[in-house]
Amino acid sequence: MAAPRIIVIGGGLAGLAAVIKIAEAGGTVDLFSIVPVKRSHSVCAQGGINAAKNLKGEGDTTFKHFDDTIYGGDFLANQTPVKAMCEAAPGIIDLLDRMGVPFNRTPEGLLDFRRFGGTLYNRTAFAGATTGQQLLYALDEQVRRHESDGKVRKYEGWEFLSAIIDSKGTARGITALDLRTMELRSFPADAIILATGGIGAIFGKSTNSVVCTGSAQSAVFQQGVYYANGEFIQVHPTAIPGEDKLRLMSESARGEGGRVWVPRAPGDKRHPKQIPAAERFYFLEEWYPKYGNLVPRDIATRAIHKVVYEEGLGLNGQPMVYLDLTHIDRATLDRKLGGILEIYEKFVGVDPHDEPMKIFPGMHYTMGGLWVDFNQMTNVPGIFAAGECEYQYHGANRLGANSLVSCIFGGFVAGPNALAYARSLPAAEGDSGAAAELARQAEINSKLLQNEGTENPFKLWRELGDVMTKHATVTRYNKGLKEADEKVVELMDRYKKVNLSDKSQWANTSFAFARQLQNMLVLARVIVQGAILRDESRGAHYKPDFPERNDEKFLKTTKASFNPDCTGPRFELEDVDIQHIKPRPRRYDVAK
Amino acid sequence: MADKIVQIEIKRQASPDAPAVWEKFEIQWRPGMNVTSALMDIAANPVTADGRSTTPVTYDSNCLEEICGSCAMRINGKARMACSALIENLEQPIRLEPLSKFPLVRDLQVDRSVLFENLKAVKAWVPIDGTYDLGSGPRVFPQQQEVNYPLSNCISCTCCMEVCPQFNEATGFVGAATIAQVKLFNNHPTGKVFKEERLRAMAGDGGIQECGYAQNCVEACPKQLPLTEAISDVGRDVMVQKVKDFLRK
Numbered sequence: 139m140a141a142p143r144i145i146v147i148g149g150g151l152a153g154l155a156a157v158i159k160i161a162e163a164g165g166t167v168d169l170f171s172i173v174p175v176k177r178s179h180s181v182c183a184q185g186g187i188n189a190a191k192n193l194k195g196e197g198d199t200t201f202k203h204f205d206d207t208i209y210g211g212d213f214l215a216n217q218t219p220v221k222a223m224c225e226a227a228p229g230i231i232d233l234l235d236r237m238g239v240p241f242n243r244t245p246e247g248l249l250d251f252r253r254f255g256g257t258l259y260n261r262t263a264f265a266g267a268t269t270g271q272q273l274l275y276a277l278d279e280q281v282r283r284h285e286s287d288g289k290v291r292k293y294e295g296w297e298f299l300s301a302i303i304d305s306k307g308t309a310r311g312i313t314a315l316d317l318r319t320m321e322l323r324s325f326p327a328d329a330i331i332l333a334t335g336g337i338g339a340i341f342g343k344s345t346n347s348v349v350c351t352g353s354a355q356s357a358v359f360q361q362g363v364y365y366a367n368g369e370f371i372q373v374h375p376t377a378i379p380g381e382d383k384l385r386l387m388s389e390s391a392r393g394e395g396g397r398v399w400v401p402r403a404p405g406d407k408r409h410p411k412q413i414p415a416a417e418r419f420y421f422l423e424e425w426y427p428k429y430g431n432l433v434p435r436d437i438a439t440r441a442i443h444k445v446v447y448e449e450g451l452g453l454n455g456q457p458m459v460y461l462d463l464t465h466i467d468r469a470t471l472d473r474k475l476g477g478i479l480e481i482y483e484k485f486v487g488v489d490p491h492d493e494p495m496k497i498f499p500g501m502h503y504t505m506g507g508l509w510v511d512f513n514q515m516t517n518v519p520g521i522f523a524a525g526e527c528e529y530q531y532h533g534a535n536r537l538g539a540n541s542l543v544s545c546i547f548g549g550f551v552a553g554p555n556a557l558a559y560a561r562s563l564p565a566a567e568g569d570s571g572a573a574a575e576l577a578r579q580a581e582i583n584s585k586l587l588q589n590e591g592t593e594n595p596f597k598l599w600r601e602l603g604d605v606m607t608k609h610a611t612v613t614r615y616n617k618g619l620k621e622a623d624e625k626v627v628e629l630m631d632r633y634k635k636v637n638l639s640d641k642s643q644w645a646n647t648s649f650a651f652a653r654q655l656q657n658m659l660v661l662a663r664v665i666v667q668g669a670i671l672r673d674e675s676r677g678a679h680y681k682p683d684f685p686e687r688n689d690e691k692f693l694k695t696t697k698a699s700f701n702p703d704c705t706g707p708r709f710e711l712e713d714v715d716i717q718h719i720k721p722r723p724r725r726y727d728v729a730k
Numbered sequence: 731m732a733d734k735i736v737q738i739e740i741k742r743q744a745s746p747d748a749p750a751v752w753e754k755f756e757i758q759w760r761p762g763m764n765v766t767s768a769l770m771d772i773a774a775n776p777v778t779a780d781g782r783s784t785t786p787v788t789y790d791s792n793c794l795e796e797i798c799g800s801c802a803m804r805i806n807g808k809a810r811m812a813c814s815a816l817i818e819n820l821e822q823p824i825r826l827e828p829l830s831k832f833p834l835v836r837d838l839q840v841d842r843s844v845l846f847e848n849l850k851a852v853k854a855w856v857p858i859d860g861t862y863d864l865g866s867g868p869r870v871f872p873q874q875q876e877v878n879y880p881l882s883n884c885i886s887c888t889c890c891m892e893v894c895p896q897f898n899e900a901t902g903f904v905g906a907a908t909i910a911q912v913k914l915f916n917n918h919p920t921g922k923v924f925k926e927e928r929l930r931a932m933a934g935d936g937g938i939q940e941c942g943y944a945q946n947c948v949e950a951c952p953k954q955l956p957l958t959e960a961i962s963d964v965g966r967d968v969m970v971q972k973v974k975d976f977l978r979k
Contacts, residue, residue, distance in 0.1 A: 158861055173790075174846065176886055177798040235867030238856040238918045240879040247869035265879065271797055272882060279855035286850050294843075318835060347792045381760055382767035382813075383794045473876075477883075481795055484814045485762070550861070596774040596786070639776045640785035644745050645836035648773065648786045 141166060142560035144553075145312055145327040147298045147354060149175025151270070151542060152525025153333030154277035155549025156556070161284040165557045168325060169281070170293045170314055172349045176278045179335050179347040180545065183270020184478055185254060185390030186262035187234075187542040189227035193244075194251055198259040200224045207540060208719050209730055210256040210434050211505070211533020212677035213693065214367065216715035219512050219530050223547045230546050231263050237276040241265050242474065252393045252474070256434040256537040258729065267388050268477040273542055297650060298354045301330060301361055301521055302575045308563075309520030310570035313579045317650055320643045322579055324572040328560035331514075331522040331552050332358065333545075337504050340658045340665070341611070342603015344501035345377055345386040355508055355527050356657035359664070363516045364509035365698045365707075366529040368661070369668035372536055372678050373611050375438035376461050377500030378485060384500030385485060387461060388478050389538040391495075392431040394470070396463045398422050398442070399494075400451040410460055410494045421445050426726050433726045436535045436678040439499040443612050446498075453496060462494035501611055503541065505532040505678065506668070509697055514552035515559065522556045524548035529695075534677025586652055591635030595652040598629050598636070602655075606662060614669050614681050623666045627704065630659050663706040664698045671709055672696065689721055734759035737779070737823035738768055740787055746834050754779040754823070765812035765826065766791050766801055789838035796952055799885030802829060802892070803838045809892040811952050812838075829892045842888045848908040852928045856921040868919040881914040881960065883953045890947035890957060902936030906947035909938060910960040916967070929964070929971040938965050 144160050146153045149171035157167050171178065192198040204224040208217060235241060235249065241263050242250040251260040265272035284290045295317050302311040302324060311326040334354035338346025359365045376391065376398075377384040392398070399418045406413065422441055423430045433441075442459055446452035453459065463471060463479075468491050471479060482490045507529040514522045514530075524545070531544040605625040609618035633656060640648045674688040675681050694711035701708045724730075736759045743750045756779045757771045773786035790800040794813040801812040804827040806820060817824070832840035870878075884907055891897045891905035912928045915921035932938045941961055948957040 162860055173792050173798070173800065174843070174886075176846070177792050177800050179793065179798075181797045181885075182793050182795065229863040232863065232866045233858075233861055236856070236858050236864065236920065238915070238921055240870075240875050240882050243870055243872040243875045245872060247871040249866075265882075268797065268883065271885075272879075275882060276856075279849075280858070282846070282850055283853075283855045283857070286853075347798065348794065349792055381762045382764065382770055385795045477797075481797075484796065485764075485816070487816070594774060596770070600774065639783060642744065642785070645788045645839060647788050651773075 142328040142557060142563070143168065143326065144556050144560060145170065145325060145330040146333060147312070147330065148178070148333035148335060148525070148527070150178035150180035150333060150335055150525060151274055151277060151545035152549040153331070154274070154281050155546045156331050156333060156524055156553035157290055158277065158280050158284065159550055159553030160557050161289040163554060163557055167290050168293060168327070169290055170296050170298055170312070172295070172297050172317065174294045175281070175292065176275065178274060179350050180274040181271040182345070182347060182386060183273070183542055184267045184386060184388035185393065186252065186264035186269045186539045187231065187273065188254065188261050188537070188539040189231040189263060189543065190224065190259070190261055191228050191231060191249065191251065191263070193248055194260045196259050198261055200227065202259065203227065203261060205719060206257045207537055208533065209724055210537040211535050212687065212724050213533065213716065213721040214370070214676060214695070214714060215531060215533030217718045218715050221718055223531055223544060226547050226550070227543045230543060234273060234276055237280060239265055239272050239276045252390060253432060254393050254538040255389050255432045255438070256429070262390070262393065262539040264390065264474070266477050267390055267475045270542060298334070298357070299579050299653070300357050300575060301518070302326070302570060302572045303361060303518065304566065304570040307362070307518065309518055310566050311572060313575055315650070318645050320646060320649070322576065322583060324576045326566070326570070326572065328563050329520045329522060329556040331524060331556050332508065332527055333523070333525045333549060334527045336526045337661060338501060339599070339654070340602065340662050341501040341606045342600060343380070343382070343384050343607070345374055345384050351654040351658055352661045353654040353657040356661040358508065358516070358518070358521060360660060360700045361518070362700065363518050363521060365506065365661070365664050366509040367506035367668070367696050368504070368664040368698060369672055369696060370505035370534050370678050371501060371611060371665065372435055372503035372505060373439045373499045374502035375435055375442055375499050376497040377502070378482060378495070379458070379498050379500070380485065385481060386502065387482065387495060387497050388475070389435070391461060391463060391475060391478065394474050395466050396431065396461055398431055398438070398459055398461055400445055400453065400459050404450050405455055407454065410462070411464070419445070419451065428729050429726045434535055434537060436680070437726055439612055440680060442499055458496040458498050460494035461497045463490055464492060464494060499612065501607065503536055505529065505534065505536055513555040514548060515555065520559065520563070522552045524552040534679060582653070586636070586649065587638065587641050589636055589638070591637040593632050593636045594639070595636050595648060595655050598632060599655055599658070602626065602629055602658065602662060606665070610666050610669055612680065614679065615683060616670055616681070619666050619670045623663060623670070623706070626659055626662045626666065633659060667706055668696045668698060668709065687724070693721060736763070736768060736817055739823045739825045740837070741827040742787070742837050743834055745836060753784060759817060763817040765805060765815040765817065765824070766794055768817060769812070787838060788836040797885060799887040802887040802889050803827065804829060809889040809950050811887060814952065829888065831892050831897055832888065845886055845888055845891070845905070845907060848904045849911060852908055852912050852931050853924045854911040854915055856915065856918055857923060858920070870919070874917070878914055878917055880955060881910050884910055884955055885953055887952060889950040889952060893946040893950040895944050895946070896940050896942045901940040903940035904936055906957040906961060909964050910955055910957055912964050913960040926971060929968050930975070932964060932968050933972055938968050941965070
């Protein structure tokens with residue numbers, strides 16, 4: 139039998155982790171990525187990666203990591219895979235260490251750990267404040283090694299368009315677009331793994347990179363893959379507001395002792411350093427004495443919104459609060475947080491060693507994503523998913539520094555399972571529908587290029603981002619969500635009149651963007667309608683009209699399936715695996 | 731300030747064979763605006779200063795926070811990252827051009843894959859036995875970590891190569907970024923198993939002897955890598971290796 143062919147789409151941590159496992163097990167991989175894989179969005183992760191190594195004599199255990207993760211996610215995550223992830227995490231840190239990740243060290247030369255949100259343990263390994271970059275580089279180097287050995291072939295600068303699915307409903311390959319030559323091609327495969335990251339672009343401005351559009355997820359959703367828990371969107375409490383994006387200011391700033399505050403007097407015009415301690419409102423520390431500044435992100439974000447919008451205490455009446463590191467000595471800050479302080483100084487022009495940073499919450503992460511089983515396979519045989527693009531590990535709210543570990547663990551599970559699946563797959567019949575799928579994609583492309591209309595795709599996108607940010611982030615009302623859904627329908631209609639100002643067939647970025655936009659619109663409705671249906675508050679999903687968690691009705695996974703009708707996606711609810719830890723109320727003002 | 735106009739001139743080229751033309755744009759200034767957000771504004775309204783419709787500008791970008799290394803270009807003649815180039819700090823009209831030392835793709839987009847090929851040539855990786863659980867890694871003291879971490883911060887933007895007078899087709903010089911990675915992996919307790927191979931790769935044509943010590947690289951590096959220090963350290967190791975190899979003959 140011929141060696142199985144696996145396609146991995148996405149070269150961030152999850153995709154590269156899968157590639158390495160497959161290459162190591164003797165498989166060969168075609169790796170597709172819009173950007174050179176070393177430029178993937180994983181580089182933006184800052185603060186660290188969680189693993190209960192218990193190197194600080196605190197009695198930390200992998201079970202405590204598991205419990206913190208489930209509790210932090212408000213009991214919505216299926217527990218068995220989360221438990222497996224937490225148990226694997228210490229081994230993953232060791233592996234990364236062996237690969238040469240320059241983690242910060244203790245004086246004895248051991249791995250150093252710091253605290254992060256939603257836990258009372260020092261459980262986060264870190265490389266300065268550029269941990270994601272360092273981890274991605276380590277995996278990138280290992281993949282380059284396998285590439286040199288001929289086990290991996292990279293297609294960088296190619297964008298995934300769709301899966302090829304045969305008459306029996308089994309995935310048999312992909313179609314993809316060369317973003318330079320605009321060549322459309324089909325690639326056969328026995329299994330494909332999507333590791334295509336986040337969906338930040340649906341919200342316009344977010345902490346995500348430009349490529350995080352969710353387009354690939356939406357494409358396979360429209361081909362029959364379920365999308366789960368789409369309504370759970372993480373808004374990070376501390377981002378630097380910006381013109382083109384919201385730049386993340388890592389939770390590690392608080393992990394190293396950073397304090398969030400506002401002046402007690404509304405509109406206090408004094409320089410922050412001149413405001414005495416008694417006249418500062420350290421609201422997280424007052425409201426959540428046990429966890430203080432390190433409450434989980436959904437809690438901190440809502441607290442900042444409350445202080446700004448309900449109590450009118452935003453800095454100079456603006457939607458911003460202070461994140462203050464000025465009480466920590468310069469050398470410690472540089473050693474542990476250098477990378478992020480440099481970002482702040484470069485983009486804001488103020489040195490955070492000397493002056494408190496001005497921050498505000500920003501859309502950051504999707505807990506929801508493609509539905510997968512415990513082997514990381516979706517409901518379409520042969521399509522696997524790993525990393526942020528799937529829904530499995532974070533429930534209703536992700537804890538800081540759990541994303542890097544879930545990416546690598548998910549990739550490590552998906553890779554070998556995809557290979558095993560591919561090895562037992564019966565041979566394809568004919569072309570498995572490749573020619574038909576290619577023709578369908580060519581039709582979409584030519585229609586888009588020839589379309590005569592008046593709408594600019596970048597303008598439509600800005601309107602999408604505005605309405606999603608307004609109604610589908612921190613605080614949600616059914617009325618606003620319905621408005622957002624109607625707006626998305628309007629945008630879908632106007633999209634039909636999109637007119638590309640660039641109709642060329644060479645490195646046409648607006649063409650690629652317009653295709654992504656169509657997919658973003660489809661996914662936006664999954665998010666908004668899922669939020670409408672969930673009449674409760676759980677983790678990042680907060681409805682003031684339904685302020686309590688309702689386990690009886692909604693301790694369930696939302697599963698959306700595609701419906702081409704104008705009513706939008708179909709929804710069903712699925713039971714959550716709660717066999718290890720019994721759900722209990724979630725609160726952070728006291729130790730749990 | 732509210733109605734301040736930003737003047738931008740962009741060198742456009744529709745394809746590698748097409749003629750280069752300059753287009754002028756006038757866009758609305760907003761506080762905190764950077765070059766990438768100006769390019770996004772042009773995409774949303776692709777009209778030149780004299781009112782002519784044009785196409786959105788093709789350029790590489792991804793993270794927009796100077797960590798992915800994508801958006802390097804020449805801004806007012808200087809190789810730098812477009813995302814961290816704040817409009818208010820730039821002299822106007824702002825002139826945007828593609829990097830000049832790499833094959834042009836379109837407009838401000840160039841092909842920088844040569845750097846990734848160089849990294850293959852010097853085996854810029856740690857040869858681990860496998861990804862299965864083999865226990866903890868080698869002990870590394872903080873003093874060593876503090877040497878390695880800055881070298882590992884290279885974002886592959888290629889600014890150091892763009893500004894290097896020796897980086898051209900005649901010399902085939904690998905450039906400073908690759909040399910810094912040679913130092914990084916030769917420093918690693920496991921990575922150094924390939925030390926001799928890496929040094930020999932640096933000893934031939936296009937290797938370290940091509941460096942003319944202009945020191946432009948270290949000034950252009952947006953992440954402040956200690957590039958000249960890496961070049962002199964690797965240069966010394968290459969010399970030692972050459973002597974050893976000569977004596978072994």
